[in-house]
Amino acid sequence: MKTALRLGAKGAKYASLLIAAVVCVGPLTVVLFASLKTKQEYAASGPLDPPTNWFNFANFATAFTNGQMLQGFVNTAIILAISLTGAIFVGTLAAYALDRFNFAGRKLVYGAFLLASLIPSVLMQVATFHIIYRLGLFNTRGAAILLFMGTDVISIYIFLQFMASIPVSLDEAAMIDGASRWTIYWRIILPLLRPAIATAVIIKGIAIYNEFYIPFLYMPARDLGVISTSLYRFKGPYGAQWEVIAAGTIVVIVPTLVLFLFLQRHIYRGLVAGAVK
Amino acid sequence: MGEISLRTDNTPTVKPVPPRGRAPWPRRVVSRCRAISRRRLVRMITPWAFLALPLGLLILLTYLPAYNLIRYSLTDWDGIDPTMNWVGLANYQRMATDPALYRVLFVSLFYLVGAVVQIAIALYFATILSFKVFAKNVFKGILFFPYLINGVAIGYVFLYLFRKDGTLDTTLAFFGLQDPPQWLGDPKLINASLAGTSVWRFTGMNFVLFLGAIQSIPGDLYEAAELDGANSWHRFWHIILPGVRRVVALSFILAISGALAVFEIPYVMTGGANGSKTFAIQAVEMAFTHRKVGLASAMALVLLAMVLLVTWVQRRFFPDERVELT
Amino acid sequence: MKTKWPAAVAMGALVSLVLAACGDNGDGDGSGTSSPPAGADAPAGGPAGELKVLTHRTDLDQDGTLQGYADKFMAKYPEVTKVEFESITAYDDDVPLRLSTGDFGDVLSIPNGVTNDQLAQFFEPFGTKAELSAKYQFLDSFSVGDQVYGLAQGGIATGVVYNKKVFADAGVTQPPTSYDDFLAALQAVKDNTDAVPLYTNYKDGWPLGDLQRNMGVAKGNADAKNDMTANDAPWAEDGDAYWLDSLLYDAVDKGLTEDDPTTTNWEESKTLLGTGKVATLVLQSWAISQMQAAATDAGASADDIGFLPVPSATAGASFAAVLGDRYYAMNAKSENKATAKAWVEFMIEESGYDAKEGFVSTLKSAPLPSNLSALSYLGTELFEPTAAPAGAEGLFDAIDTAAEIGFSSAPYRQALIDQARQHVAKAEAFSALNAKWAAGRAAAG
Incomplete structure (x- = not known):
């Protein structure tokens, strides 16, 4: 009796896991199916029917060439590289100052960063727009780079948490050796922060890769399209061609998937560090 | 940017510098005092030198726009005209007296209910997966992955799912359920459908948070419970739940402010049509469609005030959260 | 050419x-x-x-x-x-x-x-x-x-693009130009064919916004928009705005539009009209060539695409506004x-x-x-609709903004469709618009 109950519980457990897995993967799988179908095949088959030819990449070619997704990847890569470097620099500087100094106004600065993370940024865009414009950055990659670099509070928290585990005695020892604060930051703290930097790069990188509204609003020029906006533009010319939209969607998801498979551990860690602020 | 002051500062700031030399002359005392005050000045400046760039950007990109937003909210600006007319508190008066502007908050309730469901699902799977399970990491990865997907891509995936004869209808037909409703077309269902999309997207995040919290519960607690003959329900109720209570409560409060400010999913999928308009979409519409940037700015600030209120409540009830922001 | x-x-x-x-x-x-x-x-x-x-x-x-x-x-x-x-x-x-x-x-x-x-x-x-x-x-x-x-x-002319074959299949032999005839034709399409009688393009929205171009067309009133700035109840029965929005409202209310408006798609609508799955779309003359091209692409005939004037208030006369x-x-x-x-x-x-x-x-x-x-x-x-008189060039927009109606915006007509689908009485919906407009006039006038 007891074992039956236990077996039943076990069955229920795995059944629930399987259902959850299907719910998570199913919607994506059918989009993959659609992306591999020809136009006629798409029209004639249901969403759950697998494609007849698993190697029909014609829609992907359309998405890539006509949908300008290659350009989107290039722009996204440029923005990622520069704004991540900048954000790491900015974030570690802020974290270093906040963790290693005791100064009047420290609480205030903490509060200022915290408050900034709570402001729903969508609603600020009318006001932000004029600032970006006055800096002469409108319709340049600089707009997105600056905004990604300067409004990042999550990575500051990640750095703060990690920095608390770096013993202050290291700083003190260096100071006795005559090292300046800058040297300590640059030579000691920054290298030791490497794991936290890796985590922040991943979390922030994914966020930048997925960001839609900022490039949409600040970089309308077509050759400045990033991966999100290129995909969004599909809804106009390809609005009736779900097989092409599906291909574009898969193209956008695949890099995330690859990254996730390789860097799972870092991603989980970064998420836990960043979300509970 | 203050690098010079950084280089000149070789002074350890941790402990006060012990005085050197003895019985100084009065004149030397004076100059010493000056030296100390100079040193103190440098000490005072140093953290700000490190903060110059981060704070500069924060002010430029967050506080200056916020200041402008407050300024706009006191005008009747249409977002186009170079001139704006000062209207004082008229926009706030409107916010205070027009209940129609808050009707859309009702839509947030759907997302709030969605968040409760999301937390429950996440907690359930986090509990299951913190113990021995076949292919544990695979399930963990699958449950979490949706959280990482691009929002525009999710929009397409779910439009494809909800459309007539789309993924959902076909699946239901497979199980013999014919004549499905219009998931987005029925005004009674649309918000549930969109909130469902939100649950699909964000459950993974809660799940990983809870998993982390459960795993930090000391293992000997379980062993002790095992010896006491506790079953898995007892284990959940008496050990796991108290262990994750804080994170769950925190998630719930984050969910409230999240539900108040919902924007991306309904905006990308329906543009706020058919009764799916949220407070944030209403504000954006007020700014762009009705060209009332002044009123829209006031709405944004009221929303911000609501979010801050919720956060304040959170800080009050959970003052010693894991990351102390004191 | x-x-x-x-x-x-x-x-x-x-x-x-x-x-x-x-x-x-x-x-x-x-x-x-x-x-x-x-x-x-x-x-x-x-x-x-x-x-x-x-x-x-x-x-x-x-x-x-x-x-x-x-x-x-x-x-x-x-x-x-x-x-x-x-x-x-x-x-x-x-x-x-x-x-x-x-x-x-x-x-x-x-x-x-x-x-x-x-x-x-x-x-x-x-x-x-x-x-x-x-x-x-x-x-x-x-x-x-x-x-x-x-x-x-x-320049474009206001009107309705339609599929002639669908009308023929539905038994509509005479091109309907008056309001009553047009609704009767839509009903015939619904009763006798599988086609959607009228497609709103609700999701993309802008075709709904463009409907404002039909202002005054039902009665051939070139001054309709100017008149509206002096009227507290333009949606009152037989008013210009009443005719403008009635077509959409009545068609939706009577179930003569697509079942699920939230999944409509502009590109798809062209093919749907060309292949006879949709009977009519209220669009201006610029749409004709695009509809014909889509019909040809879908293997149907460009000749099936026809153009009608916007239904008129009274039988025997019909009007089209020609505007930029x-x-x-x-x-x-x-x-x-x-x-x-x-x-x-x-x-x-x-x-x-x-x-x-x-x-x-x-x-x-x-x-x-x-x-x-x-x-x-x-x-x-x-x-050609008459321009606003000198000194009042911005008046219509000012009233519209103050009223928060958004006369030429998609959300406004999407909201009308939402109400019609839930069968809110037209009189009720329109009198709410009148109230808003009157308040807008009071604020901006």
């Missing part, structure tokens, strides 16, 4: 007759004069250098059509080194934000949302009405006083105005853009496009 001459000439005569009747187009009967070569009146120095053009036509940018025009333009003016296009998806949301910054290219399509009293702040006038009216029509919409700030990219589509404007801060002006003139006079789109040419001398022949066949009376 496969213009049908007799029809076109007849139509041309009709238009000039009607326009003359409207009274404010003066003496410039251009229909015989040939236009001088466009470069002739360009300012000294001539077009040269680089030009930046903001456009709402993302499709034509993407498929290279615009670049084709640019190449032709540069061949004509070898001094011009580059024409750069910036096509913007959410044009009417994004471009107004940029106006106050001055960064909106040298030439642009005027975005919705700019009111006429703001034109002078942002745009360079093309000239005075007196100078330009000899050659161009549709000058009123973006003129303030005597200055003309916008030239129409082309989008307008070109020049940036007042442009450093290359000579080239900007040359580009606009080139686009209107030589590019062939209007013919490709089936527009009524902005040039008075050009014949009417063949796609309007159906209207002349039905005896539809064409008219």
Whole structure:
């Protein structure tokens, strides 16, 4: 009796896991199916029917060439590289100052960063727009780079948490050796922060890769399209061609998937560090 | 940017510098005092030198726009005209007296209910997966992955799912359920459908948070419970739940402010049509469609005030959260 | 050009007759004069250098059509080194934000949302009405006083595109021109065929916003929008706004539109009409060529696509408003105005853009496009809506903004459709609009 109950519980457990897995993967799988179908095949088959030819990449070619997704990847890569470097620099500087100094106004600065993370940024865009414009950055990659670099509070928290585990005695020892604060930051703290930097790069990188509204609003020029906006533009010319939209969607998801498979551990860690602020 | 002051500062700031030399002359005392005050000045400046760039950007990109937003909210600006007319508190008066502007908050309730469901699902799977399970990491990865997907891509995936004869209808037909409703077309269902999309997207995040919290519960607690003959329900109720209570409560409060400010999913999928308009979409519409940037700015600030209120409540009830922001 | 001459000439005569009747187009009967070569009146120095053009036509940018025009333009003016296009998806949301910054290219399509009293702040006038009216029509919409700030990219006639075969299958033999006949035809389509009688394009929204162009058409009232600024209840029974929104409201209320409006799609709607899965779409004459092309692409016949006037209030008469589509404007801060002006003139006079789109040419001398022949066949009376009187150019928009209706916006008519689908009584929905409008008048008047 007891074992039956236990077996039943076990069955229920795995059944629930399987259902959850299907719910998570199913919607994506059918989009993959659609992306591999020809136009006629798409029209004639249901969403759950697998494609007849698993190697029909014609829609992907359309998405890539006509949908300008290659350009989107290039722009996204440029923005990622520069704004991540900048954000790491900015974030570690802020974290270093906040963790290693005791100064009047420290609480205030903490509060200022915290408050900034709570402001729903969508609603600020009318006001932000004029600032970006006055800096002469409108319709340049600089707009997105600056905004990604300067409004990042999550990575500051990640750095703060990690920095608390770096013993202050290291700083003190260096100071006795005559090292300046800058040297300590640059030579000691920054290298030791490497794991936290890796985590922040991943979390922030994914966020930048997925960001839609900022490039949409600040970089309308077509050759400045990033991966999100290129995909969004599909809804106009390809609005009736779900097989092409599906291909574009898969193209956008695949890099995330690859990254996730390789860097799972870092991603989980970064998420836990960043979300509970 | 203050690098010079950084280089000149070789002074350890941790402990006060012990005085050197003895019985100084009065004149030397004076100059010493000056030296100390100079040193103190440098000490005072140093953290700000490190903060110059981060704070500069924060002010430029967050506080200056916020200041402008407050300024706009006191005008009747249409977002186009170079001139704006000062209207004082008229926009706030409107916010205070027009209940129609808050009707859309009702839509947030759907997302709030969605968040409760999301937390429950996440907690359930986090509990299951913190113990021995076949292919544990695979399930963990699958449950979490949706959280990482691009929002525009999710929009397409779910439009494809909800459309007539789309993924959902076909699946239901497979199980013999014919004549499905219009998931987005029925005004009674649309918000549930969109909130469902939100649950699909964000459950993974809660799940990983809870998993982390459960795993930090000391293992000997379980062993002790095992010896006491506790079953898995007892284990959940008496050990796991108290262990994750804080994170769950925190998630719930984050969910409230999240539900108040919902924007991306309904905006990308329906543009706020058919009764799916949220407070944030209403504000954006007020700014762009009705060209009332002044009123829209006031709405944004009221929303911000609501979010801050919720956060304040959170800080009050959970003052010693894991990351102390004191 | 496969213009049908007799029809076109007849139509041309009709238009000039009607326009003359409207009274404010003066003496410039251009229909015989040939236009001088466009470069002739360009300012000294001539077009040269680089030009930046903001456009709402993302499709034509993407498929290279615009670049084709640019190449032709540069061949004509070898001094011009580059024409750069910036096509913007959410044009009417994004471009107004940029106006106050001055960064909106040298030439642009005027975005919705700019009111006429703001034109002078942002745009360079093309000239005075007196100078330009000899050659161009549709000058009123973006003129303030005597200055003309916008030239129409082309003109369009209001109407309904429909699939003739579906109507025939439904047993509709006579083209329905009156309101009652039209609704009866839609009902017949619903009863006798599988086609959707009327497709709203709810999701994409902008076709709903464009419905405002039909203001006054049901009764042939050229002053409808001006009248509305003096009326506290334009949605009262038999008012112009009442007729404008009734068609949509009644069709939705009676279940004569698509089942699930939230999953409609503009590109798809073209194919649906072409293949007979949809019977009608309320769109202007520019849509005819696109619908025909889509029908051909889908393996159906372009001949099945027909064009009807917007249903009229009374049987026996029908009307169509002929008005400018989008307008070109020049940036007042442009450093290359000579080239900007040359580009606009080139686009209107030589590019062939209007013919490709089936527009009524902005040039008075050009014949009417063949796609309007159906209207002349039905005896539809064409008219051009009267401009707002001097001093009240921004009044309509001001009331609309104060009322928070958004008369030319998609969300406004989406909300009407939402109400009609839930069978809120039309009188109730419309009286709410009247109340809003009256409040708007009180605030802005």
